[in-house]
Amino acid sequence: MLTRSVANDVLTVGKELRTLADEFIPREYQDYYIHEMQKLLRKNDNEFTIVIDEYQPQLNTADEMFKAVETYLGTKVNESCIRKVNVCKNKETLAVTMNVNEEIIDDFDGVQVKWRSTTEQPGLRCYELTFHNKHRFKILESYLPYILERSDAIKAEESGLKLHMIHDGYPEPKTIILDNPMTFKTLAIEPELKKTIIEDLNNFKNGKGYYRRIGKAWKRGYLIYGPSGTGKSSLIAAMANYLNYDIYDMDLTKVDSDSQLKNIMLKTPSKSILVFEDFDQLQNPIVDDTTGKLSPKKTFSRLLNFMDGIWSCCREEQIFVFTTKCIDKLDPTLLRPGRMDMHIHLSHCTFSAFKQLAFNYLELEDHKLFERIKELLQSANATPAEVAGELMKYTTNSTLLLERLIAYLDNKS
The missing domain is CATH 3.40.50.300 (P-loop containing nucleotide triphosphate hydrolases)
Incomplete structure (x- = not known):
């Protein structure tokens, strides 16, 4: 456990190292090393952190959990956060992702967790999930599976069936x-x-x-x-x-x-x-x-x-x-x-099915001609497709369309 005095000494050294870093270390590498130092200083025995890497080198493939987290957190980014916006594969939707070193607070079933986008090593991103150690079981057994499920639903909504x-x-x-x-x-x-x-x-x-x-x-x-x-x-x-x-x-x-x-x-x-x-x-x-x-x-x-x-x-x-x-x-x-x-x-068109079609095509819930149509449907053996075809004929006069439907059904009876 770091004492306050030791922490102050480390911070002083850190400031001096930052000055040297500005002169000798490329900027893209500084954030990575500074973030690692910050993790050491704020380490707490009551916190538990899970690291989800972007890439699985042993499998030579992208990590599915990382992609699911990125999709899920894209819906959590608020207006005050710095964002990255990418065009999805279907080129019809935009994917909003967290920027490096950005943090998001999420709440799951009363448990508060913190997500941080960072780089485990230069060029490879990862997400850090930090939460109280006592909630470890709920996070592993419920929260992460929930993210996988929500990610599938979000991607389905974005891509369409x-x-x-x-x-x-x-x-x-x-x-x-x-x-x-x-x-x-x-x-x-x-x-x-x-x-x-x-x-x-x-x-x-x-x-x-x-x-x-x-x-x-x-x-x-x-x-x-x-x-x-x-x-x-x-x-x-x-x-x-x-x-x-x-x-x-x-x-x-x-x-x-x-x-x-x-x-x-x-x-x-x-x-x-x-x-x-x-x-x-x-x-x-x-x-x-x-x-x-x-x-x-x-x-x-x-x-x-x-x-x-x-x-x-x-x-x-x-x-x-x-x-x-x-x-x-x-x-x-x-x-x-x-x-x-x-x-x-699925049988021939019933009166209930006709009423649904009349509402779909003509926005009618009732009409004086409905009773006559009800009588004819009992003997006409018309299919819903046939009835819909009569209701789709181009005219704004709903009464005329119903009269044409009556003539059609009468001819089939």
């Missing part, structure tokens, strides 16, 4: 920004069904502890079935926006080996929705013109084995969505519990 395409058995190098505005608020399905789906998604999202306790992989399977135009793709987009998960469009028709399928599945990360559209086509044997093999049928079996086997535990927090126009065409083995946890039937 993505649609990844699986083609010829391998993920394509380029992805598409999923700019689909569909949400559960605007989704035109029955209110009770919508409520049930949202509750199920919430239970899944918050179910990590539950899945670990029962010894099952943290995954969920949804079967969405119904005629074309009933909103299967819109529901998937609403699920992705609600959970903030990327979508992987899985085209497995050309997968011809177990190793290839494993490679595809293991490249899909956590927090993702894997979509298998028109899955009934994959299970039906189709002869390959070049090889004569029934590859789709084999792929179907391989996928079921992957979903049930030990490889399914290699990724967690994933949702599998299978779509089909006709559930009767699906192999019963796919429908058993544990594979398809929830069956979602």
Whole structure:
């Protein structure tokens, strides 16, 4: 422990060293050595400091924790701090970071911590996290994992959701920004069904502890079935926006080996929705013109084995969505519990779905023509897509649009 007199002597020597340093030591190295001296003087037995380096030389890679901390602290920099601003990879957002020797005070669950951006050695940055020694367990077990989680959420918000395409058995190098505005608020399905789906998604999202306790992989399977135009793709987009998960469009028709399928599945990360559209086509044997093999049928079996086997535990927090126009065409083995946890039937447009569409497109909550439309929907067997198509025709006259819809439904009845 440093006494006050010794500390004063060291400070005096420090001032003299600073004078010499100005003459003989380059400026970019002075801050580093001065900071090390300051750490020695303010060392306190009650404080605990964790150093998070920018680079892991033993792995020859950037440190993931460092990147997570930098993302997290970028949201904590206040207006009085000196900032560094960088353009993100997508060139649409700016990343705000701490300057060297800048400090930020953060509060986590009543525990105050101090972050400092510094250089462990010239040219390599690091973050120092200092807190009271008695909070060491909470910081290691709760605070740092929280930063990792928040960093993922922040990056997802900045980059936007993505649609990844699986083609010829391998993920394509380029992805598409999923700019689909569909949400559960605007989704035109029955209110009770919508409520049930949202509750199920919430239970899944918050179910990590539950899945670990029962010894099952943290995954969920949804079967969405119904005629074309009933909103299967819109529901998937609403699920992705609600959970903030990327979508992987899985085209497995050309997968011809177990190793290839494993490679595809293991490249899909956590927090993702894997979509298998028109899955009934994959299970039906189709002869390959070049090889004569029934590859789709084999792929179907391989996928079921992957979903049930030990490889399914290699990724967690994933949702599998299978779509089909006709559930009767699906192999019963796919429908058993544990594979398809929830069956979602999307039917023809109901009056509740129509009212949602009328509000979305015309901003109408009620109209004198609604009762007539309600009657016609019971026999017209129109899909939500067909109804939406009639409501989207260019005119500002909502009554005229509803009259045209009535004529369309009357013709289908």
